[in-house]
C-alpha cells in the first residue's frame with residue numbers, strides 16, 4: 454500500500470510542468486486528444502465540474518494520482534447509458550445548461566503516476582471519486598473503462614475481450630479486474646465510446662508510423678484499428694470501452 458495521501462481538488466493547486474508531465478508521462482497515447490467532439494466539450498466540462506476533478510497528493514504535495522468525472526442523469530437501465538465517454542460529457546454539459554438535476558457520476562479517467570503504479574493508489578482514487586459522488590448527492594457511479602491491456606489485442610472484438618476471464622473467474626483485463634474487485638459489475642460494452650480523427654500526416658506523427666496506402670492498421674496503444682483513407686486524407690479510429698457500475 455502506498456504512503457498516506459490526501460485528496461485535493463485538482464484546480465486548487467498550481468502544478469509545475471515537471472509535476473504535471475511526470476503524472477501523465479505514461480498515461481495515454483497522443484491520439485487520445487484527437488476526439489474532436491470531446492475537444493469541443495472539455496472547456497465547459499472543466500468550467501462546470503471542477504469539483505469532480507481530483508488529485509491524490511503525497512506528504513510533499515506531489516500529485517501521485519488523478520481522476521475526474523461528470524454528473525449526468527441516468528435511469529439505471531443499460532438502454533439509457535450514454536454511448537460512451539464523449540456522450541457522457543455531452544449529456545453532462547446539456548443537463549447543466551438545461552438546469553437539470555444529476556443523479557449519477559460518470560468516472561471519465563484515472564491515472565496513477567508511473568513511479569507509484571501497483572501500490573494501491575488506483576483503488577484509493579476510485580474510492581475518493583465514489584465518496585465525492587455520495588457527497589454531491591450522486592447516488593450511482595458508472596464508468597466507461599478503457600481496458601489497459603486491450604491494446605495488445607486490437608483485433609479482438611470488445612464484447613469478446615470484456616468476457617475474457619482468468620482461471621479464478623476474475624476479468625482478464627487488469628483495469629476491469631480492479632473495478633470488479635472493488636464491487637463493480639460489468640454492464641455492457643461501449644463499442645463507439647470515442648472517435649478520433651486526423652489527417653494522415655497527423656496520424657503518422659502521433660503514432661510514429663507511416664501509412665503509405667489506404668487500409669486498416671494496428672497502431673501503438675490502439676485498442677482498435679486505425680482506418681486510413683489516403684484519398685480523403687483522413688484517419689479514423691473508433692475506441693471501444695466497457696461500462697461498469699459501482700455499488
Ligand SMILES: CC(C)(COP(=O)(O)OP(=O)(O)OC[C@H]1O[C@@H](n2cnc3c(N)ncnc32)[C@H](O)[C@@H]1OP(=O)(O)O)[C@@H](O)C(=O)NCCC(=O)NCCS
Nearest residue numbers: 480562563564565570571572573575599601627628630631
Ligand atoms: C490504470 C491505472 C490507473 C491502474 O493503476 P495501478 O496503480 O497500476 O493499479 P493497481 O496497481 O491496483 O493494478 C491493477 C491491476 O493491474 C495490474 N497491472 C498493472 N499494470 C499492469 C501491466 N502493465 N500489465 C499487466 N497488468 C498490470 C496489476 O497487477 C493489478 O492486477 P491484479 O488484479 O493482478 O492485482 C494505471 O495503470 C494507469 O495510470 N494507467 C494509465 C492510464 C490509464 O490507462 N487509465 C485507465 C483508463 S482512464
